[in-house]
Amino acid sequence: MREYLLKRVLLIVPTLFLVTLLVxxxxxxxxxxxxxxMLEGYAYADTVEALRRELGLDKPLHEQYLAWxxxxxxxxxxxxxxxxxxxxxxxxxxxxxxxxxxxxxxxISVTFGVGVGVLSAIxxxxxxxxxxxxxxxxxxAMPVFWLAILVVVIPAIYWRWTPLWTYVTLTADPLENLKIxxxxxLVFGVSRAGPIMRIMRxxxxxxxxxxxxxxxxxxxxxxxxxxxxxxxxxxxxxVVSIIGLQIHFYLGGTVIxxxxxxxxxxxxxxxxxxxRRDFPVVQGVNLIVATFALLLNLxxxxxxxxxxxxxxxx
Amino acid sequence: MAIEIRANAITQIHMVIQNKPSVNxxxxxxxxxKYSLDRFAAKSGYRARFDDVDHVEVVDDYTVxxxxxxxxxPLLVNLASPxxxxxxxxxxxxxxxxxxxxxxxxxxxxxILERYERGVKLVFKRNPDYxxxxxxxxxxxxxxxxxxxxxxxxxxxTGKVDxxxxxxxxxxxxxxxxxxxxxxxxxxxxxxxxxxxxxxxTDQPPFNDIRVRRALSLAINRPAWLETLEFGEGCLITGPIxxxxxxxxxxxxxxxxxxxxxxxxxxxxxxxxxxxxAGFPKGFTTPMYHHPGYTTxxxxxxxxxxxxxxxxxxxxxxxxxxxGDYISTTFLGKFEKLAMxxxxxxxxxxxYLYGAFSPGPPNNRSHVDDAELNAxxxxxxxxxxxEKRQRIVYDIQRYVADKAYYVYIPIGLSYHVHQPxxxxxxxxIGHTMVHRVIAxxxxx
Numbered sequence: 220m221r222e223y224l225l226k227r228v229l230l231i232v233p234t235l236f237l238v239t240l241l242v243x244x245x246x247x248x249x250x251x252x253x254x255x256x257m258l259e260g261y262a263y264a265d266t267v268e269a270l271r272r273e274l275g276l277d278k279p280l281h282e283q284y285l286a287w288x289x290x291x292x293x294x295x296x297x298x299x300x301x302x303x304x305x306x307x308x309x310x311x312x313x314x315x316x317x318x319x320x321x322x323x324x325x326x327i328s329v330t331f332g333v334g335v336g337v338l339s340a341i342x343x344x345x346x347x348x349x350x351x352x353x354x355x356x357x358x359x360a361m362p363v364f365w366l367a368i369l370v371v372v373i374p375a376i377y378w379r380w381t382p383l384w385t386y387v388t389l390t391a392d393p394l395e396n397l398k399i400x401x402x403x404x405l406v407f408g409v410s411r412a413g414p415i416m417r418i419m420r421x422x423x424x425x426x427x428x429x430x431x432x433x434x435x436x437x438x439x440x441x442x443x444x445x446x447x448x449x450x451x452x453x454x455x456x457x458v459v460s461i462i463g464l465q466i467h468f469y470l471g472g473t474v475i476x477x478x479x480x481x482x483x484x485x486x487x488x489x490x491x492x493x494x495r496r497d498f499p500v501v502q503g504v505n506l507i508v509a510t511f512a513l514l515l516n517l518x519x520x521x522x523x524x525x526x527x528x529x530x531x532x533x
Numbered sequence: 534m535a536i537e538i539r540a541n542a543i544t545q546i547h548m549v550i551q552n553k554p555s556v557n558x559x560x561x562x563x564x565x566x567k568y569s570l571d572r573f574a575a576k577s578g579y580r581a582r583f584d585d586v587d588h589v590e591v592v593d594d595y596t597v598x599x600x601x602x603x604x605x606x607p608l609l610v611n612l613a614s615p616x617x618x619x620x621x622x623x624x625x626x627x628x629x630x631x632x633x634x635x636x637x638x639x640x641x642x643x644x645i646l647e648r649y650e651r652g653v654k655l656v657f658k659r660n661p662d663y664x665x666x667x668x669x670x671x672x673x674x675x676x677x678x679x680x681x682x683x684x685x686x687x688x689x690x691t692g693k694v695d696x697x698x699x700x701x702x703x704x705x706x707x708x709x710x711x712x713x714x715x716x717x718x719x720x721x722x723x724x725x726x727x728x729x730x731x732x733x734x735t736d737q738p739p740f741n742d743i744r745v746r747r748a749l750s751l752a753i754n755r756p757a758w759l760e761t762l763e764f765g766e767g768c769l770i771t772g773p774i775x776x777x778x779x780x781x782x783x784x785x786x787x788x789x790x791x792x793x794x795x796x797x798x799x800x801x802x803x804x805x806x807x808x809x810x811a812g813f814p815k816g817f818t819t820p821m822y823h824h825p826g827y828t829t830x831x832x833x834x835x836x837x838x839x840x841x842x843x844x845x846x847x848x849x850x851x852x853x854x855x856x857g858d859y860i861s862t863t864f865l866g867k868f869e870k871l872a873m874x875x876x877x878x879x880x881x882x883x884x885y886l887y888g889a890f891s892p893g894p895p896n897n898r899s900h901v902d903d904a905e906l907n908a909x910x911x912x913x914x915x916x917x918x919x920e921k922r923q924r925i926v927y928d929i930q931r932y933v934a935d936k937a938y939y940v941y942i943p944i945g946l947s948y949h950v951h952q953p954x955x956x957x958x959x960x961x962i963g964h965t966m967v968h969r970v971i972a973x974x975x976x977x
Contacts, residue, residue, distance in 0.1 A: 256860060256861050258578065260786075269909045299632070302633070302634070303630070309651070368681075368684075371683060371684050372686075372687050375686075375687035375690040375691050376714050379691050380691055381677075381687040381690070381691045381693070383687060383691075385677060386653050403974040442625065478680045478681050479681045480684070481653075481679050481680070481684060482652075483650070483653045483678075484652075487680065488652070493855070493857065494855060494857040495857055496857050496861075
């Protein structure tokens with residue numbers, strides 16, 4: 220068990236190193252010049268050469284990378300080329316928004332996905348199952364941006380109401396914050412619940428046919444006990460895998476959701492930096508998000524050990 | 534702040550600061566104007582507009598003199614353009630390094646930036662020391678940042694905002710359905726300065742061949758475009774000068790019909806014949822660079838272009854570029870063969886002519902270099918008599934009509950939409966928001 224967990228933790232280091240290298244190279248391989256943008260549109264300097272020198276972009280790529288990595292190892296992600304603000308300051312302002320949205324989305328998608336999946340499986344081939352399967356297919360098929368726009372636009376046309384408000388932080392007004400966050404989280408959560416519903420249903424069906432479940436029924440246990448005490452825990456293992464695999468979708472999808480619901484999170488920060496070729500911001504945000512995703516995956520790996528005793532005793 | 538501009542000699546302009554405005558708790562004086570104009574000439578992306586300015590002199594506390602190398606007709610409009618010639622306080626640049634930080638937004642305008650919540654909103658309060666006494670009427674403006682088009686319109690529909698868009702505009706595609714569902718809103722439509730076109734590398738094959746460029750122009754069914762994408766209303770021929778500048782635009786009916794055909798005509802047969810003559814009997818394939826993220830109906834325009842050009846044998850391979858890439862390459866004329874998109878709208882006719890056709894400025898996206906045309910472009914710049922200048926501008930339009938250096942597409946009307954209780958909201962061509970709301974008030 221300890222060896223299993225240690226291996227997972229150690230794998231994070233080379234993964235993060237590769238992420239930093241890849242993101243750095245990809246950003247510098249893309250066409251589009253931050254210096255031209257800053258100079259032509261916003262008069263940051265007198266000449267291209269002067270600005271390139273000022274930003275340190277005249278140095279060879281490996282020097283730029285090593286300088287940035289040197290800062291990262293000392294806890295300094297650098298400063299935005301445009302605003303000159305430390306990335307961590309802006310990150311601290313925006314990350315709680317994305318984190319809250321992601322966590323709410325995970326809670327909603329897991330609750331909805333597992334609930335409908337279990338219900339579909341234990342009522343197989345009934346109208347409940349049919350509805351559950353249709354809902355799952357719809358959730359899988361509907362692009363999240365489309366669903367989000369429908370949620371914003373349709374009630375505005377027919378009922379003169381739309382779930383858009385001006386963002387307030389969780390600490391400033393928790394209830395108002397929840398009112399603002401719940402609709403984007405619902406839209407995103409329902410959209411991401413599709414694969415969980417499908418996997419949960421098929422996993423539950425498989426578990427229900429196992430000998431130990433048959434034994435449980437034979438002992439005369441109630442359905443609630445059979446399902447909740449014996450079946451769900453084992454059926455959850457593939458679902459947990461899916462949640463682990465979906466974590467980058469949860470984080471990446473916030474770019475669109477935040478834009479439509481006017482949330483000042485990491486998504487819009489990252490997207491703006493990408494357009495403006497703000498290298499340090501893109502690199503820094505990627506590193507933080509990759510770390511966060513890896514840590515969540517680590518939690519998923521730990522939960523395997525909890526759910527599956529074979530991993531614990533291997 | 535108000536500045537009286539007097540052109541009292543061929544190469545000298547006097548700017549006189551009126552009403553003694555204040556900024557940062559001090560009076561705005563002539564050295565501020567000199568500092569701002571010198572800075573513009575040195576640093577601005579539009580500094581080519583000051584190429585003919587020799588120097589700026591401080592005459593007294595409230596007067597500066599601008600001396601030009603030659604008579605330079607566009608300078609008056611350029612000086613009056615609030616988008617490009619802000620008078621800036623030097624101490625703000627000294628303190629903040631540049632004017633790109635919110636804290637450096639210090640001026641003499643009717644509103645003061647009170648708070649900027651990044652990604653959420655900008656809060657402006659009324660400037661009690663504004664030089665026009667009594668204005669503005671409203672106590673402040675809260676500018677909600679809403680990146681998504683559909684969300685912006687939803688906010689307007691539900692009455693959560695008083696008006697929408699950074700410049701107060703909606704396209705017909707957004708405004709006309711809104712008019713059906715929300716007739717209580719106030720709509721004002723007008724022809725904006727917006728400008729859209731195909732631009733191409735006229736210095737490289739195949740678009741260095743005038744027959745190919747003419748074929749491209751003849752392939753576009755402009756009335757059908759206007760009907761399909763713009764609800765049948767708008768400017769059919771947007772170039773070389775947009776319909777919103779009627780004092781400079783030469784009506785297509787006044788052009789030689791043989792030449793006008795290549796500016797405004799639609800004839801697929803002739804387009805195919807011209808392509809065959811140019812050595813492309815079976816047509817050819819070309820990339821077309823563009824930014825698909827432009828607001829409606831630009832995405833539809835790109836798709837329609839592919840369809841229309843395919844009907845004469847020009848197979849277009851769409852090359853979408855995200856904004857950062859597009860704005861630092863294609864938008865500056867750095868692309869291969871063909872591109873399409875809007876161009877920044879201007880108030881001065883020189884930008885549509887000298888900017889788009891003379892070698893040098895980045896707005897010359899088609900890489901035009903035509904000696905005869907260059908002389909005419911320079912002549913309209915040097916002619917200070919408005920009537921004589923207008924004649925040269927007309928001659929330029931006659932000259933370029935059949936050259937198809939750019940192929941212009943129809944552009945629809947723009948809509949200002951606001952709540953019925955918002956009074957005194959003034960539609961205005963140009964970029965700035967403040968002049969639209971300076972005399973606005975809420976009647977509720």
